Amino acid sequence: MTPSRKIVAIGIALVALAALSFTLSHVSLGVAALPVAILIAVGKAGLVVHFFMELSDARASAILAFISGILLLAILLVLAVADVETRAAPPLLPANHAHLS
Amino acid sequence: MSYLTVDKTVRSWLLTTDHKRIGILYLGAVLTMMALGGLFAMLIRIEHLTPGPTIVSAYTYNRLFTLHGITMVWLFMIPSIPTTFGNFLLPVMIGAKEVAFPRLNLASFWIYVAGALVTLGAMLAGGVDTGWTFYTPYSASSPSAVVPTVIGIFIVGWSTIITGINFIVTVHTMRARGVTWMRMPLFVWAIYGTSIIQVLATPVLGMSLLLVGVDHYLQWGLFDPARGGDPVLYQHLFWFYSHPAVYIMILPAMGVISEVIPTFAHKNPYSYRAIVYSTLGIAFVGFLTWGHHMFVAGMSRFDAGAFGILSMMVAIFSAVKVFTWSLSFKQGAIVLKTPLLYAFLFLFLFIFGGMTGVAVATMSLDVHWHDTYFVVAHFHFIMVGGTLTGFLAGLHYWFPKMFGRMYDETIGVISVILVFVGFVGTFLPQFLLGNAGMPRRYYDYAPRFQPLHVASTIGALVLASGLVLTLYNFVRALRRGEHAPDNPWQSRSYEWLTASPPPKENFTKSPSFSLDPYAYDQPLENAHA
Amino acid sequence: MRELHADHFESLEVQAHAARLGTWIFLCSELLLFAGLFTLLAASRAHDPRGFHEGMTHAARTLGSINTGVLLVSSTTAALGVQAMRENRPSRAFWLVLTTATLGLVFLAIKIAEYAEHIDEGILPGGHGAWFASHADAPLYWTLYYLMTGIHAIHVFVGMGLLVWTAVRVRARLIVHETSYKLDLVVLYWHLVDLIWIFLWPLLYLA
Numbered sequence: 154m155t156p157s158r159k160i161v162a163i164g165i166a167l168v169a170l171a172a173l174s175f176t177l178s179h180v181s182l183g184v185a186a187l188p189v190a191i192l193i194a195v196g197k198a199g200l201v202v203h204f205f206m207e208l209s210d211a212r213a214s215a216i217l218a219f220i221s222g223i224l225l226l227a228i229l230l231v232l233a234v235a236d237v238e239t240r241a242a243p244p245l246l247p248a249n250h251a252h253l254s
Numbered sequence: 255m256s257y258l259t260v261d262k263t264v265r266s267w268l269l270t271t272d273h274k275r276i277g278i279l280y281l282g283a284v285l286t287m288m289a290l291g292g293l294f295a296m297l298i299r300i301e302h303l304t305p306g307p308t309i310v311s312a313y314t315y316n317r318l319f320t321l322h323g324i325t326m327v328w329l330f331m332i333p334s335i336p337t338t339f340g341n342f343l344l345p346v347m348i349g350a351k352e353v354a355f356p357r358l359n360l361a362s363f364w365i366y367v368a369g370a371l372v373t374l375g376a377m378l379a380g381g382v383d384t385g386w387t388f389y390t391p392y393s394a395s396s397p398s399a400v401v402p403t404v405i406g407i408f409i410v411g412w413s414t415i416i417t418g419i420n421f422i423v424t425v426h427t428m429r430a431r432g433v434t435w436m437r438m439p440l441f442v443w444a445i446y447g448t449s450i451i452q453v454l455a456t457p458v459l460g461m462s463l464l465l466v467g468v469d470h471y472l473q474w475g476l477f478d479p480a481r482g483g484d485p486v487l488y489q490h491l492f493w494f495y496s497h498p499a500v501y502i503m504i505l506p507a508m509g510v511i512s513e514v515i516p517t518f519a520h521k522n523p524y525s526y527r528a529i530v531y532s533t534l535g536i537a538f539v540g541f542l543t544w545g546h547h548m549f550v551a552g553m554s555r556f557d558a559g560a561f562g563i564l565s566m567m568v569a570i571f572s573a574v575k576v577f578t579w580s581l582s583f584k585q586g587a588i589v590l591k592t593p594l595l596y597a598f599l600f601l602f603l604f605i606f607g608g609m610t611g612v613a614v615a616t617m618s619l620d621v622h623w624h625d626t627y628f629v630v631a632h633f634h635f636i637m638v639g640g641t642l643t644g645f646l647a648g649l650h651y652w653f654p655k656m657f658g659r660m661y662d663e664t665i666g667v668i669s670v671i672l673v674f675v676g677f678v679g680t681f682l683p684q685f686l687l688g689n690a691g692m693p694r695r696y697y698d699y700a701p702r703f704q705p706l707h708v709a710s711t712i713g714a715l716v717l718a719s720g721l722v723l724t725l726y727n728f729v730r731a732l733r734r735g736e737h738a739p740d741n742p743w744q745s746r747s748y749e750w751l752t753a754s755p756p757p758k759e760n761f762t763k764s765p766s767f768s769l770d771p772y773a774y775d776q777p778l779e780n781a782h783a
Numbered sequence: 784m785r786e787l788h789a790d791h792f793e794s795l796e797v798q799a800h801a802a803r804l805g806t807w808i809f810l811c812s813e814l815l816l817f818a819g820l821f822t823l824l825a826a827s828r829a830h831d832p833r834g835f836h837e838g839m840t841h842a843a844r845t846l847g848s849i850n851t852g853v854l855l856v857s858s859t860t861a862a863l864g865v866q867a868m869r870e871n872r873p874s875r876a877f878w879l880v881l882t883t884a885t886l887g888l889v890f891l892a893i894k895i896a897e898y899a900e901h902i903d904e905g906i907l908p909g910g911h912g913a914w915f916a917s918h919a920d921a922p923l924y925w926t927l928y929y930l931m932t933g934i935h936a937i938h939v940f941v942g943m944g945l946l947v948w949t950a951v952r953v954r955a956r957l958i959v960h961e962t963s964y965k966l967d968l969v970v971l972y973w974h975l976v977d978l979i980w981i982f983l984w985p986l987l988y989l990a
Contacts, residue, residue: 205858205859476927
């Protein structure tokens, strides 16, 4: 396969994955909807990064840079969301407060 | 012909792509900002001579401490060492002719100037009273000039990112023959680690300040609890940058110290690798600790515990550095000169500031000290005690390299003493004030705090006099200082193996270094470019 | 022949390496710029899942999805342009890059149509607008929707500008086969813009 044909094939795969995601969004997947959508997105991102941005052919320094970026994004996201998810309800919401007094 | 004399027109300076001249331009700019920030600090200290109104109103006081913080953090300390010594020395230290992107480097300087002007313009347009932290929801409703100020800082952030990218790429691609990764001068490693933080953290600050601007201007309520927003999330985003920012300030200073100590102890560092790895360790772990600013902000207990533990990990890397530096003196031939005295000062203040840092990272203690003068004193010990003393050590150490003149050693020593006495005199009382319950950022205070406030103000005056004396020393040296030899300190580091001041191309021919930059066991004749 | 690399670089190869690395680091910087927004989105959603669900069911899913297709195709044409330059076919590269920029324009046009539709319904950022008087949607969903797609659209706009500029430079032989890496840099940026959308789309429109 010539390089150009390969690029076109990847493009078709990307659009196909998008179509799959779009179709699935009309099917009620419940709690699985978000993980499935993100999984497909990660797959597409992988195709773009690997075949279009040619990260795996880049120098180690560029790969390291990209990994650091992703890693820090994950750190910010996980630790901030962990806070929201594990925060206890405020003990004295205005409503409860009125009830107590 | 040196880089200073190659072309003397004003135009050749303002449009220069020579990294050395850009370094000098930055030096002028950051010194101006430091003077301005210092002026604000003095006004704050004078206001606190008496409880209640002294010289300014409460609103003006609020704007003063905000402007002091903004000017010192973003316009002085963040750019201070990387843009001046980093620009001037990083390419020389790796034997390169230039940074990788010289025109971008010039652009970065002018973007910095533009951002600084917008920020200062916002001060003239009314100033800001939110504190340099811009905490929501107050910053969304403050009547002061929030929007122009955050735009100014956003612009300065671009300059920081561009400089960071430039340095990283320069280190990766421009090293001369003989300069392997494990033979780079330690200052280069420090700037490299700093650049990584700059590139990865600054955009998060840019975005969060932009959102504050949007919230203020358009009332979108992104962080407004009344509309479902979460003000604590703003703090997460803000400190994700602003905590690593402390390492943007301190790592370059550590780099300066790592150069000064081997030179004046005339000995190789106790462990080169320990300093390198702890630099990278701090750069990474620094990203995991931001939550310790938010222990009492309503963050979850789970996160608070995690952040408390992660924060203390920074102390491990810092301790590795301190021990390595101290051990480097062992069996050295120590020459007590101004730069080394500043390095001692750095060690003292950094240990003191670092230990109090571990204390405030302990959640139960933080509840008592949070938002008091204790915290103010702690971060001034680290940020000013670290960055300022590192900056001054570097200025004295590299002054002959940059300008080809020697400063006066006696005046230098007197100014170190004044800075030391003044600094401790300013901030030691603040530790005590905070522990006694004096909250930070308060205009008024109870009469029983007055003696300590007066002591702190006197300390600040002494500190200021030390800095003015330092400035005098440099101005004097520029006009009629002795001409410096090429290597006045008998250093082995690569930047001293060329003329002082260096020629435009840094080295007269493409250099190749035969020894490592700390080979003090070899005769100086063997170390050549 | 004119020197192809700047004086301070050892060779064209080193210069290309420096430019690529610089671009990759810049892309990381961009990634972190969006990191703050993705964090806001994730945390707000964790805070109020129901309100976000309401908002999402009303979002213009079809238009948003068409835009996903447009952007994915544009990334493909951009990659083809790079390949053409490597095969020393500058004319083909010129047209492919220009096509990419045009697809960017299509993306923005659809985006504007989408905004217009929502504004018509009285949905404005910050919970402003008539819509919120009668609907239980989280105003924050819509604020973040406008914010994130808006900032992404600015990136599309900048990317388009860069693509057109590069296409012109290819045409004018300022970028030639030997210096084709200069086209790579702009296309890398374009792929990043696409990459961000690949995640924005499911998070704001689908699930």
